[in-house]
Amino acid sequence: MPYTLHQLRVFETVAQTGSITRAAERLHMSQPAVSIQLKHLQQHFGLPLTEVVGRRLRLTQAGHELHAHVADLDARLRDMEAAMDELRGAVRGRLRCSVVSTGTYFIPYILGAYREAHPGIDFQLQMTNRDTALRHLESDEADMAVVSILPDDLEVESLPIMDNPLVVVASPQLEVPETTAPLPLAALAELPIILREPGSGTRIVMLDLFGRHGLSPRIPYEFDTNEAIKQAVMAGLGVSVISRLSLKNELRHGALREIPVEGFPLTTRWRLIWMKRKRLSPAARSFLAFLEANREAIMTRQFGWVGE
Ligand code: PGA
Numbered sequence: 144m145p146y147t148l149h150q151l152r153v154f155e156t157v158a159q160t161g162s163i164t165r166a167a168e169r170l171h172m173s174q175p176a177v178s179i180q181l182k183h184l185q186q187h188f189g190l191p192l193t194e195v196v197g198r199r200l201r202l203t204q205a206g207h208e209l210h211a212h213v214a215d216l217d218a219r220l221r222d223m224e225a226a227m228d229e230l231r232g233a234v235r236g237r238l239r240c241s242v243v244s245t246g247t248y249f250i251p252y253i254l255g256a257y258r259e260a261h262p263g264i265d266f267q268l269q270m271t272n273r274d275t276a277l278r279h280l281e282s283d284e285a286d287m288a289v290v291s292i293l294p295d296d297l298e299v300e301s302l303p304i305m306d307n308p309l310v311v312v313a314s315p316q317l318e319v320p321e322t323t324a325p326l327p328l329a330a331l332a333e334l335p336i337i338l339r340e341p342g343s344g345t346r347i348v349m350l351d352l353f354g355r356h357g358l359s360p361r362i363p364y365e366f367d368t369n370e371a372i373k374q375a376v377m378a379g380l381g382v383s384v385i386s387r388l389s390l391k392n393e394l395r396h397g398a399l400r401e402i403p404v405e406g407f408p409l410t411t412r413w414r415l416i417w418m419k420r421k422r423l424s425p426a427a428r429s430f431l432a433f434l435e436a437n438r439e440a441i442m443t444r445q446f447g448w449v450g451e
Pocket residue numbers: 243244245271272273274289290291292307339342343344345346
């Protein structure tokens with residue numbers, strides 16, 4: 144029986160997620176349906192494409208080979224669809240974007256403004272951390288990514304979006320040494336620090352700062368989302384470094400307070416990035432052009448308070 148594009152897509156999703164269950168979730172299919180499609184493909188090629196090692200699903204050599212071809216094919220198919228759209232004069236399509244978790248707070252405003260002007264473009268967003276966003280870009284699971292620390296091992300193009308001021312926060316109840324001047328960094332390192340998970344860009348910035356000053360802070364807690372960190376800080380577990388952009392409500396309602404510390408705010412800059420080697424679709428080009436023309440106005444309108 145000939146194989147179908149659908150079967151190749153199922154296989155690709157299994158390869159990307161490393162799991163029948165996760166592939167089924169992502170494709171909105173049942174697990175048996177995913178297994179059957181995979182089985183058809185294996186029967187067609189007469190080769191096993193996956194194997195279970197321990198309790199993990201892995202690609203066989205044939206699976207790896209097929210995966211590389213399917214990724215090429217997928218890119219060509221998207222180019223084909225984009226070229227047809229362009230000929231029709233319509234900018235339509237779907238943009239897959241992997242965004243660092245701190246982007247959660249501003250990206251919806253950009254998408255909202257963009258889609259008012261371009262309702263034909265849909266977005267598929269993955270909110271994650273820096274390492275995963277970069278991996279998605281490299282493996283072409285994302286057309287674009289939003290990060291604030293550029294990679295040094297990937298050739299990317301970038302467009303700045305806005306400044307990301309990172310500040311030190313604590314709960315109003317946490318005892319912090321009283322000083323009239325900003326707290327010395329060495330005093331901050333004495334407080335219990337709540338750190339983001341490995342792979343997070345915010346973590347890199349924090350550890351780099353302490354490292355440059357020869358300080359080894361106490362790090363009793365690691366959490367893997369900004370929201371979890373906020374809750375932990377509010378509960379008084381310690382202090383952390385968070386984007387000021389994400390703190391509007393907590394600062395306003397007094398649930399958190401910003402602690403002035405030497406060297407803060409530490410300002411990085413969010414950027415939209417994409418692989419240099421990638422041919423951008425008309426949808427991606429239109430999004431870039433929109434962002435370039437409108438980012439300042441959108442950010443000033445929504446986030447003017449951040450610099451106050
Ligand atoms: P992250 O974001 O800590 O969620 O990885 C960092 C960044 O802004 O690049």
